[in-house]
Amino acid sequence: MSYLALYRVHRPQRFEEVVGQDKIVKALQNALREDRLSHAYLFAGPRGTGKTSIAKIVAKAVNCESPKEGEPCNQCASCRDINNGTFMDVVEIDAASNRGIDEMRDLREKVRILPAQGKRKVYIIDEVHMLTTEAFNALLKTLEEPPSHVIFILATTEPQRIPATIKSRCQIYYFRRLTLEEIAGRLKKVSEAYGMDWEEDALYLVARRANGGLRDALSIMDQVYAYKGERITKQDVLDVLGVVDDVFLAHLLDAVLSRDMKRVIEMLGQALNEGKEAQQLARETVFYLRDLLLYKHLGDKADFYVVTGDNVHFLEEQKGKVDQDALLKALRIMMNSVERLKFSEGNRFLLEMAFLEMMDILSSSPGKLVEGEDEMTGDKKPASGKSKTPVKEKARDEGEKVLWQKILAGVKEKKIPTHALLSQGKFIGIKDDVIYIGFKKGYRFHKERMEERGNREILEEVLAKIFKKPLEIQFIFLDDDQYNDIMVKKAIEYFGEDVVQIRD
Incomplete structure (x- = not known):
């Protein structure tokens, strides 16, 4: 048999094996034991926290030939077939690749058919938020009045994208992120089962990097194990993850x-x-x-x-x-x-x-790194005996900085890639309803992309909103020999040599 990833081998097969979702497990076990299962459930929460695993355990429990206290036996033919993925009445649907109205119409027709192998048909729809609006509408009627032999379990990492009409027809369970101790405890058991020798710091580093998801933690463990073997240190984990230590x-x-x-x-x-x-x-x-x-x-x-x-x-x-x-x-x-x-x-x-x-x-003690030298560029300061910027010039610089940050923030709200391009530019000034923005020669790509129609229009919209009138935009190249650039000369004529300068 081919190798199975650790997160697949150690996927919970019974409720008692689930880590960290005790309240959800107890509620579902009680419902199964008392035969009070709802016709539709919505499992919402971060990735790798047990949504699909618990959905499969529920599917086994309702079709198990000899369940005990709401737990599937994992021994009967139905449980074995569900574990192997060959049970006809448990259907897993990936909504990311089956998100259209045609797929939901097909599902709506099939739910009418009685179970072929087990007692109940269970439809597990993963990443259900990926369905289109039309597909949700097609699913809605079935969720509202499903046949008595059907259970729907919807799983999502983005519950805010699920229509309220769908949510109102489901029992909703919110899965939490697992704690550091819960993940580290499970990783320790897995390492012992495989005869791995992990440093404790290495295990806790993996647990932290999993960000509350046990599946991610097991995937990282699998990756490190493949790289290093049975004896694993904290440094090995750092090397595999490509991060630096504390x-x-x-x-x-x-x-x-x-x-x-x-x-x-x-x-x-x-x-x-x-x-x-x-x-x-x-x-x-x-x-x-x-x-x-x-x-x-x-x-x-x-x-x-x-x-x-x-x-x-x-x-x-x-x-x-x-x-x-x-x-x-x-x-x-x-x-x-x-x-x-x-x-x-x-x-x-x-x-x-x-x-x-x-x-x-x-820095607790602001100042220059070297006396008489500019901190950012290394250029020598004139020995005028005055180190402080005049009040008016400082106020103007602060005002320009605030204005530029406001422009950047407005562009970022509309489109982050455009903001990334524009943020490499420098605000020079405004004259006669023309705003001048400079780019150093090393950022030719950013300047050219900003001159494209789509990015320029986004900037124009932001400027019109800020200044309450349309502005023309001029993108200028700045380099070490900026006086040879005609556009920069023009900007200097407008704003003065002290404004048009290169600032890293």
């Missing part, structure tokens, strides 16, 4: 807090050169900042996502160096970077810029 993240944040730009860039380069993805690094940083925020307020009672027990001392050292507002701003920066990195080719550059921006926010 010690690396702690040292990276230390470098950020101490404003050690060189160290930050070196550490990011090291991780990327080892094959880590920029988006994953940004996501891991989000998780670490989240753990730090919770630890700052909850202490040892915090439920950590990436930080392990042995490394809590890093959080203890760092919590006093940042305040809550700065931490929340840093979280927003990194979360936005995760989204932007999905659509950008300059992944390393964006990641570095996000960390440098976070450095300014989290």
Whole structure:
């Protein structure tokens, strides 16, 4: 027989084997024992939490030849056939690939036929939210007045997309995410059954990364087992998942807090050169900042996502160096970077810029890295003896920044890919109902895509809403020799040389 994935081998076959859904299991067992099953159920919850598994156990229980206290025996012919997928009266339908009205009309005709093998016909419709509106309407009448020999079990990860008319005809059970301890406990039993030797930290790392889904946890375990064999360490799991550990993240944040730009860039380069993805690094940083925020307020009672027990001392050292507002701003920066990195080719550059921006926010002692040198570009400052920006210029810069962020936010609401393109540009200014937006030469692709009709129209709509009038849009190239660019010269004439400049 061919190899079966761990999550298939260890799928619950009886109610007593289900992990974490005790209230749902008890309610269904009572209904089965007292023969008070409803004609339609809606199982809603995150992926990998037992929806389809419990649906199959219900199907076995109603067709079992010798059930006991609502549990199927798993020994009779009906139970064995359902386990093998050969039972004619239990029909599984994937709504993602059978989502049209024709399929639902066909189902409506077939439910009239009496069971061929068992006592009841059970239809399990997975990812039911994928059905079209017409298909839902075709299913509606059958759900309202089904034949007495039919039970419908609908499963979905997105209950908000199910029409109210469908929900009102079903008993709804909401499946919860499994706790860390519940997943780790099941993984430990599986590892013992296969003779695997897992470090405890490795098991808990897999449990955390499963995000409350036991199926995901078993899939990760299967993947690591195939890669490493029976003896598995925490580092093996990190290698397979392509993530960095909490010690690396702690040292990276230390470098950020101490404003050690060189160290930050070196550490990011090291991780990327080892094959880590920029988006994953940004996501891991989000998780670490989240753990730090919770630890700052909850202490040892915090439920950590990436930080392990042995490394809590890093959080203890760092919590006093940042305040809550700065931490929340840093979280927003990194979360936005995760989204932007999905659509950008300059992944390393964006990641570095996000960390440098976070450095300014989290640093407890703002200032220049080197006396007389610009922090972001490294350009020498004129020795004028005045280091502060004049009040008017600073106010103007702040106003432009707020306006640009408002424009970006409006575009993001309409279309995220367009926002990812536009966010690489720089707001230059507005003159005579023309808005000028500059792109460095390395972002030719972003400029050209923004000039396409669809993206331009989205930006025009946002601008018209903000300024209460239509604006013409001019996209300009900016480079180190910007004075050779005719369009930039024109912008300089309008706005002044101090406005049209390259800012990383």
